[in-house]
Amino acid sequence: MPSSSSSSSSSQVKGKHTLTRKRSKSINFQGTNEKTPLMPLAVKSGGGTTSFDDNIDYDDDDSATTKLVAKGRAILCLVAFLYGTLNVSLRLIYQLDSPPTAAALSSTRGWLASVCFVPLLLWKQPTAGTSSTTTTTTTTTTSSDSSVMSGSADSEGSSSKSTSSPIWMAGLELGLWNFLAQGLINVGLLSVGSARASFLTQTSVIMTPLLSIAAGQTVSKSVWVGCSLALGGLTILSGGGGGGMDSASSSSALLAFSSGDILILTGAFSWSLYLFRLSKIAPQFDEINLQAIKTTVLAMFYTIWLGVSLWQNPEGTTWAWATNGVAWLALIYSAVAPGTVADILQQQGQKEVSASEANVILSLEPVFAALCAWLLLGETMSGLESVGGGLILLAALVATR
Incomplete structure (x- = not known):
């Protein structure tokens, strides 16, 4: 024209x-x-001259995004540390006389973590109306600005909101993937050695970027390198799944999959699905609300597991540990820090970090666990384990470049 x-x-x-x-x-x-x-320009109130500055700094948005991603990575490092302390606290419980079964411990810890959300939800309750109003105002303003810049932006946002699932559905899905990850691995351990199970579980580091690619996302080369380094480091820490076998028998054993192996691999895949879906769902919902629902769903699944185990073997479950104060202190800590707090922080971190990169960062968990075991339990790492830990640290650095 x-x-x-x-x-x-x-x-x-x-x-x-x-x-x-x-x-x-x-x-x-x-x-x-x-x-x-026509872009939004600086307009004087009352109708004045509209001007467009030549010296607008368009790098501000990139800088803000970089800071958010860096914050997300730091949060996930803290989550990995908290998960590392979980291993130490659970190991302390299992060292007690007459320790709880896995089902009893998981069920008790799950409900304790759910109770921890109650004060947080009550604290949020008075500001719920204000938050809702603010969100509505922000959405309206954003939609108005978008309609000026692009006629299709508003309809795009409406379509996205209309297809988003309710929060209880999201919590149910996350709880299911989380439970399957833990439950299938625990069942697989009944017939698979711990070293081999650790090796198979660590394949989730590779499964997560494969899921991202299947969903049409791009995985950077640095993340792929980080995933490979993390897998190598975790394999060294777990003993490579071969135990004391020579290399030939170890290779043939790795290729001979049993039903237990398949269960553990399915559990690892469920964990990858949990991370992948959390990165998708995290920006849509408040961390406290979503994680409260997920944790309650998880506690319900654990209770069903406990009920089945009691029905199958009522004499196999002992409750003598319930009178031990140390056991309760360790359980309460495991429910608060590596439970409630870690879940909230992980969702915050994965709002800014991709699932593949998040999995690499969270693979630092055994490194922090070894450090905590050294400080609190007096355990030491072998030279080979130190090499594995170093590879995982390198993986995290490479993946976050």
Whole structure:
């Protein structure tokens, strides 16, 4: 369309371009043939001259995004540390006389973690109306601005919101994947050695980026390298799944999959699905609300597991540990820090970090567990374990480049 600057109002400002506002809501820069859609400009209240500054710094948005991603990575490192302390606290419980079964411990810890959300939900309750109003106002403003910049933006946002699942559905899904990850691995351990099970579980580091690719996402080369290094380091820490066998028998054993192996691999895949779906769901819901639902769902699943184990073997479950104060202190800690707090922080971190990168960072868990075991339990790492830990640290550094 030819320019019609003669019939439109314009203003000349020193150091600025002469702008011509047209009915078609575009801006024509005098002396050029370029037209751009009308962008939000600085307008004086009461109707003044509209100007477009030549010196706008478009790097601010990139800088803010970089800071958010760095914050997400730091949060996930803290989560990995908290998960590392979980291993130490559970090991302390299992060293007691007459320790609880896995089902009894998981069920008790699950309900303790659920109770920890109650004060957080009560604290949030008085501000719920204000938060809702603020969210509505922000959404309305954003939609209004988007409609000026692009006519399709508003409909895109509406479509996204209309297809998002309710929060209880999201919590149920996350709880299911989390339970399957833990439950299938525990069942697989009944017929698979711990070293081999650890090796098979660690394949989730590779499964997560494969899930991302299957969903049409791009995984950077640095993340792939980080995943490979993390898998190598975790394999060394677990003994490579071969125990004391020679390399030939170890290789043949790794290729001979049993039903227990399949259960553990399915558990690892469930954990990858949990991380992948959490990165998708995290930006849609409040951390406390979503994780409270997920934790309660998880506690229900653990209770069903406990009920089945009691029905199958009522004499196999002992409750003597319930009178031990140390056991309860360790359980309460495991429910609060590596439970409630870690779940909330993990969702915050995965709002800014991809699932593949998050999995690499969370693979630091055994490194922190070894450090905590050294400080609190007096355990030491072998030279080979130190190499494995070093590879995992390198993996985290490479993946976050």
